[in-house]
Amino acid sequence: MSLTCGLIGLPNAGKSTLFRAVTLAHAEIAPYPFTTIAPNAGVVRIPDDRLTAVAAVTHPDRVVPATLELVDIAGLVRNAHAGEGLGNQFLGHIREVDALLHVVRCFGGPAAHVEGGVDPVRDIGIVDTELLLADLAAVERALAQVAPRARTGDRAAREEEAVLKGLAAHLSAGRPARSFTVPQAAEAAAQVIGRVRPLTARPVLYVANLDDRDPGSRAALDAVERYAAGAGARALGLYGQLELELSELPPDEASQFLAALDLSERGLPRLVQACRSLLGLHTFFSIASAEVRAWHVPAGTRASKAAGRIHTDMERGFIRAEVIAWDDLVACGSVAAARDRGVLRLEGKEYLVRDGDVITFRFAA
Ligand SMILES: Nc1nc2c(ncn2[C@@H]2O[C@H](COP(=O)(O)OP(=O)(O)O)[C@@H](O)[C@H]2O)c(=O)[nH]1
Ligand SMILES: [Mg+2]
Incomplete structure (x- = not known):
């Protein structure tokens, strides 16, 4: 990733x-x-001060941001x-x-x-307008593709067409795709955005x-x-x-x-x-005697997926995650002390990784 x-x-x-x-x-x-x-x-x-603090209590050979x-x-x-x-x-x-x-x-x-x-607002407008126009062209291509299926009465195609038309109107009004919402058809809207991948959705x-x-x-x-x-x-x-x-x-x-x-x-x-x-990233830390390392995952990532960031074997053979909040680890001074004080938690593969977690994955090789 x-x-x-x-x-x-x-x-x-x-x-x-x-x-x-x-x-x-x-x-x-x-x-x-x-x-x-x-x-x-x-x-x-x-750079991450939390990584430095975790390394200061775990004394690895190497610290990798x-x-x-x-x-x-x-x-x-x-x-x-x-x-x-x-x-x-x-x-x-x-x-x-x-x-x-x-x-x-x-x-x-x-x-x-x-x-x-020098006129920063004019300059921003030029670039943002180009992105909007490129998105509008992409939406129009998607509309042309879905139109024949929508005409046959296919329900999903008609829903998609309605969302695309809404998105086209939104972009035409000079508003970026990132502010486009369709509360009554949120899932269809997410699918359309996922397929069209508008530049202004970033x-x-x-x-x-x-x-x-x-x-x-x-x-x-x-x-x-x-x-x-x-x-x-x-x-x-x-x-x-x-x-x-x-x-x-x-x-x-x-x-x-x-x-x-x-x-x-x-x-x-x-x-x-x-x-x-x-990018909406969360950072978790892995600790081993040789290496303490920071990893990025998108917010909302499950423990098993996070394990896969380190190694695909860890995801495949995932057993559990041993999790300590970074500041708890630093306050306790060692993993053993964290375990004694009950701030080390055992979590399963569905656990959603939090920003600042120190995680040791247990897996079957
Ligand atoms: N005075 C000033 N000149 C800058 C600054 N940043 C870039 N430049 C100059 O502006 C010109 C274009 O910079 P460049 O980074 O190549 O712009 P790019 O086309 O956006 O990649 C170069 O001559 C830079 O030295 C800045 O903060 N102040
Ligand atoms: Mg350049």
Whole structure:
């Protein structure tokens, strides 16, 4: 299972700058044989204080954080949905990611702005409109497919057609598929969304790329935040160029530089944590003498499935899960003490893994 966030936005918004900043600072090292999947894709480590605390009481040889994939998708331009500027190819790449980081340019400067001056809300609108139009085209194709069956009176086909028409109207009104609901036909709607896989159904974070030397770019952040709130999404501001420069420095020099700039913290940790919550992930920890490791699973994952994240044998031969909340383990100081105090629970395969669980799976090989 690989969960992927894609950087999208207009050309020259700072996507590649951010991609390089994140992959330099958070690049996965061991135990994978490669840190880059493709020139524009990287595996990113997600730092986790809970993992550090668990490792501090279990003393493993190795501590392995959970990871995500990040993809730098080439810039989208006006009329991409109609094939402009390799549009279909770009939209195809967006279709492959699970969540969107929509980078919005809030800095001026020499790098040409494809649309003229700095205007983040206009820029967001251009990109979001392209995604909406691409989704609308996909819904219309699905409608054309289902129409013949619906005409014969097939009940499921008619229900699907009704949902698709509702979705088309929703998109035409400029609203993203992620806010589309059909309370009276929730299951049919979920099936349609699962089949059409609209781009605008993916969760999105608007990333305002600010300029540390341009005080005006803070006002742009306000505008992006207001837009995001109106769209039921979140926004985050950071200094892309500065983050890249900091990522290129040795850690001690980077902290000195940060202090000199009067910045208390970097933006990248906030960004990678936001990716994790955007994807709706829970983290669980596995503990062995050799290795303590963090794993991501979608919220609502059963224990047996979570075991399968570690090894398919563990899922197949699943017997039970021994679960301790990470803070209970840290408070007790050891697994044995946690067992003595009764905070270690035995759970079956149907148990829904909670964020922060420390789990040892028992399985028959
Ligand atoms: N001033 C300033 N320039 C930036 C910032 N981020 C990126 N740039 C510049 O904007 C240009 C385009 O950046 P790039 O990351 O290639 O944009 P992309 O087309 O979205 O991938 C480059 O010249 C960057 O150096 C920023 O935060 N502030
Ligand atoms: Mg680029």
